[in-house]
Amino acid sequence: MRLVILSIFFVALPFFGLAQDDENPVVWETKVNQLSDTEYELIVEGKIFDGWYVFSQYTAEGGSLPSEFTFKEVGTDYELVGTAEESKTVTEYSEIFEVEETFFRKEAIFTQKIKLINPDVSQIKVNLFYQVCKDVCIPADIDFVFSLNGEAVATNDVLSVDDRSKALSAVLKLDLKNKELLTQGQEEIGASTSLWVIFALGFLGGLIALLTPCVFPMIPLTVSFFTKHSHKKSKGIANALLYGFFIVLIYFLLSLPFHLFDSVDSQILNTIATNVWLNLAFFAIFVFFAFSFFGYYELTLPSSWANKMDAASSKVGGALGIFFMAVTLAIVSFSCTGPILGGLLVGTTLAEGDVAINLTAGMTGFGVALALPFALFALFPAWLNSLPKSGGWMTTVKVVLGFLELGLALKFLSNADLVGNWGIFKREIFLGIWILIGLLMTLYLFGIIRFPHDGPKQKLGLGRKVTAILSAAFTVYLILGVSKVSNLKLLSGFPPPEFYSVFEQESDCPLGIECFKDFEAGLAHAKEINKPILLDFTGWACVNCRKMEENVWSEPDIFPILKNDYVLISLYVDDRKELPEAEQFNFQYASGRVKRIENIAQKWGTFQDINFNAVSQPFYVLLSPDLEVLNSSIQNSDSDTYRKWLLEGLRNFRE
Structure with a gap:
């Protein structure tokens, strides 16, 4: 069974794009030691996350995939001196493959000596293919470029962080005051699906x-x-x-x-x-x-x-x-x-x-x-x-x-x-197709339309009649929603939001409330008018975000508070729109991992992660214009809890 699961995962892995720009369980570094005028020592060091392991170049055949180096231009510009040496490895018997497997834990170091044939060579290009495993295995490869003056740059996985990237990264990190308040009482206030x-x-x-x-x-x-x-x-x-x-x-x-x-x-x-x-x-x-x-x-x-x-x-x-x-x-x-x-x-x-x-x-x-x-x-x-x-x-x-x-x-x-x-x-097109599907299902249940594997036409049973009536009622409910007779609250989150309409809307923000989709712009406005901030981490495809907006924000005792007393900053963590070239940068985590920030989703997703240690949506935070946390963070909740949470934040801001 484990082999079946591994096979499914390997097939799906390239489709999900896991190895493209997300965290890999190994952080690689490179070094170059000059041994003589023509001889150099190339060193690749990998820091392996706890619980993970990388396989040796010399692990037994018939088992997991070994690490493999491919040296470019070898034999033309330089030659290899011996084989690549490795740091300490572990050898254990694999019951799955029934062979002795050799692998690294915590650290993997490879050392390869080379001798130049062409004295004008200044760079050595090397590709490393490896397999890193925990409960399942991830195949990955990385290109390194060794410059023979001792510097090393990787061309795909390992990204450099220049001064511009450092400056943009610094802007992404907030200097929050009262940050400990974020998690106080969170279990009581925040609601999550059981x-x-x-x-x-x-x-x-x-x-x-x-x-x-x-x-x-x-x-x-x-x-x-x-x-x-x-x-x-x-x-x-x-x-x-x-x-x-x-x-x-x-x-x-x-x-x-x-x-x-x-x-x-x-x-x-x-x-x-x-x-x-x-x-x-x-x-x-x-x-x-x-x-x-x-x-x-x-x-x-x-x-x-x-x-x-x-x-x-x-x-x-x-x-x-x-x-x-x-x-x-x-x-x-x-x-x-x-x-x-x-x-x-x-x-x-x-x-x-x-x-x-x-x-x-x-x-x-x-x-x-x-x-x-x-x-x-x-x-x-x-x-x-x-x-x-x-x-x-x-x-x-x-x-x-x-x-x-x-x-x-x-x-x-x-x-x-x-x-x-x-x-x-748009919303009306979505609902129109649902109405058509509901109508066809109703006609089928009443025996008016048929499908290839239907048997001889028979008298409709009670269960089929009841289901047909329910289908018809649901279709009518959808029609009333499109015509604005009903608000379709039962479907909150499934259709596109109300402001995403074929008809021109006054605002592209929830419920027509004025909102900002950039944190810096919203913060500047909050400082200008001296109002607290409701920081809303949301997503276009977030069902629970729509439920909160349409079922909770719309309540008559909550909507005026949002509209009049707070500056709403809605940050969409699933917006794949590419950032302007000048705003793209490489962000370095405290662990040393470097992530490329190229679109809006990556920017605000990373912003939420590093400042609030959260990645789920909806996720709400109350801040003062001076970045003081005003209340604990909150996610899904009922309207009464949410109203009290907003009012407590206002009270703390005024005090």
Whole structure:
């Protein structure tokens, strides 16, 4: 299973762009020692983060990838003297690859001697490919340029920090007063989505998956297999319970690679969630999922995977055999569970809090829901008689899920449009397409339109009629929202914000409040009129930000405070608009890591991270014009708590 997860991660890694401009777990430095007029010693030193390790050049074949140097122009301008020497390594047996692996912990030092052939050579170019691992492995490569006067510059991973970059970095770092106040009472004031709620959503997704034709018919077959093929009833029950446990374990394990993203860079998951091209790719994938639910084609993983797992379960037997049976279920049911899991991934990334932990809670809940019937029916086999028979109702469930997938796909397209500043997919267009989807789903449920895998036309059941009425009611609700009869508060965060409209708006700020999208400009205005600052870390694709603006900020006892008593500075941490060339720079963290700041998202994301030790949105801070913290920071909250928080900040400012 670990190999499967590693394979998935390696395939996804280049797509996510992890190694491009985010933190790598190794910080590299270079040195040059001159040994004679023609001989030099090139030294590469890597500081490895705790818990990570880098593999030696000489680690055993058949295991993890070794470090590998490529020397440019060797044999023409210079020659290598011997092989590259290494600092102290560790050798341990790998149970996965069944070989002795050699690697570095904490520090890796490589030393290579060279002898010049061309005396006019002033630089040596070297590429290092390496693999750094913790729970999973990241392949990376870096180019170094050694100048033979002792200086060294890297051309891609390691960035230099010149005086201009230092000056711009200094502006990004605030000299906050009363900074300790930021976290005081934060647990009581700040609200975050409970992990139990995320677990419940995952559980609900698992229950829906149970009703699909890929999973539902498997329940009686699998339970009967365990109860009839065991010599003792207790043994059959134990095997079924173990089978259920392995189902939960598999979906739990599938969430683990996302924890790596968080450990590599605190902003990587936000980067992934707001990447324009990734959102477009997800849009295409979800449309693809939807049409598979409509019956135009079957979406399956390679049948060879299921065959191999099934063969393995028969061959090894025992607990390991049951584990492979659970893996087989996960593979063969993918055509139904895959799209639902995709929706779960979206839901957890849209929720506030730690995305990786949210996803683990949701995936575990999904696995528990799938596993529960296998365990319950093994304990109470008589219940199998009460199960409804498989039939056309499962096809209806799939088609309804297809419509829901289409609606969800539009969220990704909207994210790409908002983050990319395209100005195409406005609020009214978004809602108009949702209305069309709702209308088509209603017509389908009433039997007016049909899809390829629908059976003979039959009398509509009560459940289908009720669902059709609910679909029609939701469509009417959307129509009332577009016509401004309703405010669509139930959908806050999913459609584009109200100010992102096809009709001309007075302001491009939430609720028409005057706001600043640059901190320095907002700070200068606050000093000029002597008002406190509401610092709003937000995002175009941030669902919870829209919920706060439309459900809390709009309250009649909160809106006047925001409009009249505070200077609102809204900093969008997912805005991919490129900064002017003069404003781009290299920012160096205290750890020594250097990050390139090229767009608005990178600037304000780094600004939030270094000053407030936070990366989630929404995130609110109250400051005086003299950068004095006026209250603890706050994230999602109810309107009453938020109003008290704003008033306390005002009181502290006036005192």
